[in-house]
Amino acid sequence: MYNYLSKNRLYAVLFIAIVLLLAACGSDDNNDATDNDSDSNTEENTEQTVDSEMGEVTIPANPEKILAPYHEDTLLALGITPTAKWAIGESVQNYLEEELQDIETIEWTMPLEQVLSYEPDLIILENSFDSYEGTYEDYSAIAPTYVMSQEETSDWQVQLSRFGELLGKEDEAEQAIADYETKVEEANTELEDILEDESVAFMWVVGGQYFLFEENRHAANMVYSELGVEVPQLVKDLGETEATWDPISLEKLSELDADHVVILGLEDDEGIETLNNSNVWQNTKAVQNDQVYHIEDQSNWTNSGIKAYEQTIDELINIFK
Incomplete structure (x- = not known):
């Protein structure tokens, strides 16, 4: 009786060990598949080449240091904090200071020395260079530089959607615009009743x-x-x-x-x-x-x-x- 039980226990232990081994192999296979999927997703979320007002520019994947002088509003709406904020001397866009009070400034003329000092991964500029000290070639030598169209510069909804595309934040851009439209609708009704x-x-x-x-x-x-x-x-x-x-x-x-x-x-x-x-x-x-x-x-x-x-x-x- 004792020997019978011992053999059965031995067989049970061996069976469980084999099951666990097979499960582990399957898990490894799944992990490999997951890793491969992850690698695939990473590859899909790599740099992209897009058209801008100054021709094609390659946008890096997930840029962390972005300069978009005077358009920090749009970056914040997408949940992105700029690496520096637009300023004219001591004057800044005060309405954004609650979120940007700890961010250093960059002069509105975009001096090349200042731009270099921030080591940006991506620079986004308006379509006119009249106020900038440098040329497109100067800035693009520092970092990939996207130049907005006139419409992107002047129409915040077009700009927000475009920034969303460039920075992999399409969903955030769509949600921000939808929330804004709801806010306008509610305010319209309230003001009509009051005024x-x-x-x-x-x-x-x-x-x-x-x-x-x-x-x-x-x-x-x-x-x-x-x-x-x-x-x-x-x-x-x-x-x-x-x-x-x-x-x-x-x-x-x-x-x-x-x-x-x-x-x-x-x-x-x-x-x-x-x-x-x-x-x-x-x-x-x-x-x-x-x-x-x-x-x-x-x-x-x-x-x-x-x-x-x-x-x-x-x-x-x-x-x-």
């Missing part, structure tokens, strides 16, 4: 001068065309946006018939003091009805990125709640 057919003008006061936003100037374009806010007659009379933004005279502001006026800029600016002491300004409809509002930071209002627009929508809703 009805009342008009709103937007004016930037800086250095004692007054800049009235045309219908398609920066964030005003979104407010008027997407949120459906009524355009004052004087704003309509300004016509299409020109490349040069000319100040409007105090005397001309006497014609401003807006029901509401949003003033952007520091409240201690000399221009604000002049307005407060001006009979011309004090007699406008919005002032008479106590419908003038102040927002100190104009940075999101003078930009056209998705994050800029979302912040503008939030501020506008908060003003009129």
Whole structure:
């Protein structure tokens, strides 16, 4: 009896060992297959050669150090932190500082020494090189350099989609645009209930001068065309946006018939003091009805990125709640 049990146990042990060995081999085969799949996926996610305004450029896979001066808004919308942020001296895009406050700056003229110092994996530039110190050849010698088309430079949705394609973030780009469209739809309904057919003008006061936003100037374009806010007659009379933004005279502001006026800029600016002491300004409809509002930071209002627009929508809703 004892011998019988021992042999059976021996056979059982041998059987289990064989099963485990076969399982291990199968696991190795699966691991090899997984590794092969992983290698295959890695190969699929390698560099890609695309067309840009300056011809073909090879975009590296998963670049970690990206320079896209003035278009950090788009990178952040895709969940990417730039290696440096656009600046003019001490001035930066303030509305992005909550996310970029610890990121070093790069001068808006893109000095070659600064660019070199950041050792970028990828550089993304606007289609015009007028403001850059270097040439395309200079920058492309440092890192692969993608030059946007005019449409990609000026239309944030086109730009966001293109960046998504270049950086393997197509899903993130689609989701960001879908979320934005939902936000616009909700804000449109809310503002329609609050303002009805009342008009709103937007004016930037800086250095004692007054800049009235045309219908398609920066964030005003979104407010008027997407949120459906009524355009004052004087704003309509300004016509299409020109490349040069000319100040409007105090005397001309006497014609401003807006029901509401949003003033952007520091409240201690000399221009604000002049307005407060001006009979011309004090007699406008919005002032008479106590419908003038102040927002100190104009940075999101003078930009056209998705994050800029979302912040503008939030501020506008908060003003009129």
